[in-house]
Amino acid sequence: MLATIANIISIMKTINKNIRHLRLLKGISQEVFAEEFGITRAKIGSYEEDRATPTIEFLIKLSDYFKIPIDILIKNDLTKAKDTSFIEVGNKRVLFPITVDENNEDLIEIVPTKATAGYLAGYDDPEYIEQLDRIKLPFLPSGKHRAFPIKGDSMLPMKDGSYVVGKFIDNVYDIADGKTYVLLTLNQGMVYKRVYNRIKENGMLLLVSDNQAYHPYEVHISEVLELWEFTCSINTQEYSKEELKISSILSMFNSLGVELKALKKI
DSSP: OHHHHHHHHHHHHHHHHHHHHHHHHHTOOHHHHHHHHTSOHHHHHHHHTTSSOOOHHHHHHHHHHHTOOHHHHHHSOOTTOOGGGEEEETTEEEEOOOOBOTTSOBOEEEOOGGGHHHHHHHTTOHHHHHTSEEEOOTTOOSSOEEEEEOOSSTTTTSOTTOEEEEEEOSOGGGOOTTOEEEEEETTTEEEEEEEEEEHHHHSEEEEEOSSTTSOOEEEEGGGEEEEEEEEEEEOOSOOOHHHHSHHHHHHHHHHTTOOOHHHHTO
């Protein structure tokens, strides 16, 4: 019972801290904030100073106002989050902080192969993301990055078991034709493909495998939950001598429809 009471008190303190922090991120006074919610400035003050517990009705309005799910408001300490730490997911924003190490250098989460099936269900859950392992890659450009495992041979020469490090793209309209992206989609789950922007034509994205044995297909932008632009890859397996022979490389690229005239002359 005591543990339960302590948990409730902790949750209440988190909510109250979050209310103040979100208001300050918005850059508005308690007076203006109170007017937005149809309550008194004194009531806002009592919430922020942990002298009163916010009502359910207020929390619902707060969730709608900031477009942040209620469970994130009550379970997560948002005081370390900046406005840019949130990303749009549908009509809601979810906490999406860039994590750093003790030297304030960016860390990237690694989605393990065994967890790819659960990523579709947990991608917007801070607790799920918090459990992912992290590594430091100091050469990455600015932005939010995450590493995703590659399965199969649809994107040769990327080997099965390799990892693609992608930079988060918050607007599908920023897709550049012919670049490769990791996409999280409602029906296909997580895929790594070369993408062509057909949004203006029919609201679709054309996904193409570099291995021509796989047929291109289209995905409507409404199905795209996350989009990560290729930054670099991490190969977890050594190439065999046979794979590194010029004849093998030529054969592989020919199967992808690529002509390497320079290599043919060697």
